Amino acid sequence: MNIEDIPRRRFDALIIGAGGGGLRAALQLAEADASVAVVSKVFPTRSHTVAAQGGMNAALANVLPDNWHWHMFDTVKGSDYLGDQDAIEYMCRAAPKAVYEMEHFGVPFSRLDNGKIYQRPFGGQSQNFGGEQAARTCAAADRTGHAILHSLYQQNIRAKTHFFDEYFAVDLLKDEQGNILGAYVFDIHSGEELIIEAKTTLLATGGAGQLFRTTTNALINTGDGMGMALRAGMPLQDMEFFQFHPTGIAGRGMLITEGARGEGGYLVNAKGERFMERYAPSAKDLASRDVVSRSIYTEVKEGRGCGPEKDHVLLKLDHLPEDVLQSRLPGIRQTCITFLGIDPADQPIPVYPTAHYTMGGVPTNRHGQVVIPVKDTPEEPVTGLYAAGECACVSVHGANRLGGNSLLDILVFGRSAANHIIEYLKENRFHKVIDEKVIKQAYNRLHRWDTNSGDESVDDIRHELQKVMEENCGVFRTQDVLNNGVEEVSKLAERLKNASITDQSELFNTARVEALELENLMDVALATVYSAAARTESRGAHSRVDFTERDDKGWMRHTLYTSEERKLDYKPVRTKPMSVDSFPPKPRVY
């Protein structure tokens, strides 16, 4: 099809991604009578948000004393002081309201006997600025993500949001002035292409766990929105910070929720020692994720791993009363039976860190506006472009996300981005003109896969990329390892130019979808290794064996990576909250 024949549709707002972040934004917009299109490569309720079992944080103080300021302290500390404190204050203050809103939309939160919402303790939660363990996580049994996603989807249907289900977004449309005017998409079923013109576009495409071989993330998490942003000339922020969940099922990747340790589970090495007592004497097994991941890594590295290969540690739940396992953690038991053939009521679970959460992403402010450095201003909003959820970096998680803060993040910032869009739409009533040049890049990128005749395979390159990333940009990082990562990923990026696909059909060409996803993964992998190799300190999830200390003088700043010339730039952390005193950096001990 020629470019001029490609059909066009117009909307006030285009949301790319139908996870919790995208759907929360869409609902807010649809209720304000904006015309909203939501594009999702999978049916909305199959978005990755469905996998979030643990719950969302809010200082409701239903089980133990709590307030938003303690939640804020924990989030700043958890972020290893790389989180922006204005955004963190905003999120923690908004949290209780976000929970009540979800309850109102139909999420059946688990209850206490007194009728209030039950809250469980999660890692990194404290009372009174670093004191006793807090209980801040609200959950709908172990299906919180499912309940949130389905409630929001139903609400959107009611509010008449327009869904483009199983449509793949290829690229953003950007004019010469740098405005974002919508996106180029195609219908995965029919292959039909479509130009969606929008006054505002929100990226809500989720994370990029598929960068790594062992991951908790589903196959769909290929960092598409981050790739689109990079190709539109936007930077990605803080990509070196990738959270590894300490307790993935060894060899398989899937998660044993932190709730297991919240309910009394603990880790042991080959000698049967509760080794977390050595690394985090006070919080022990409930220390923050990076601390636990690194401790497991160290145990295995120093020869105290379990199993014939000594390549994992064990998570013990067999001391817990049967009814606790059954009522609070039913999912874990069956997961182990299905994927390992063992029952955790009788035997400990083999676990190892698994790639879990992308802290970095498209830089935004707390209104969801994508912000980029322009001349001397580090954070100039891009007209028409917003981002929210795991693909964005606002940055509330900084160098390390706390469990339960991500569902909160997607709901709070999905909503706040929508509110800003609503204001923007009042001032900007007309669509900007899109000429052919603007469309050409996306068109060419898609159609390159029709004609390419190189002999490299997409599958092979993806597998190699995931292996290279795991080995060279995982939990063990030194300059040599990371430099090797830069080199290897760069080689793979070159090879990708010579990849081709054999399937040239229009209908359901999933080979083409996978090729486009791999291009996104590759761009995101480059951003990740380049950013990681440059940061010569240890902070949060970026833990270096050759630079073991956090260096606040040199490195309390955000990384910005742009694709053009693979350039790195930096901007200061926003240490000033909205209304309270700032939390100055302190050693992060638990």
Place this chain on the structure above:
Amino acid sequence: MSEYAMPEQVNSALRWRCRRGMLELDILLNEFIDKKYTLLDNSQKEVFDQVLDYPDQLLFDLFLGHMESSDTKVSDLVQTIRQSASV
């Protein structure tokens, strides 16, 4: 199924429907498609088709044994799918 008439298209359409929001389902469904799907007879394939329309959480509950279907055709298929995943 008429809209997916050609064999490879049945394949890609099916594979796309096996892309879910949870890693557990990706593993179970894809291992099943790779190892066992072609061994099903037509009526079992129809059951599989129907099961793929279930929401992720329900599939998860069925595959991970939190729930059992009262339809024996579905529960038999679920068993076969579970078996293709255990190590």
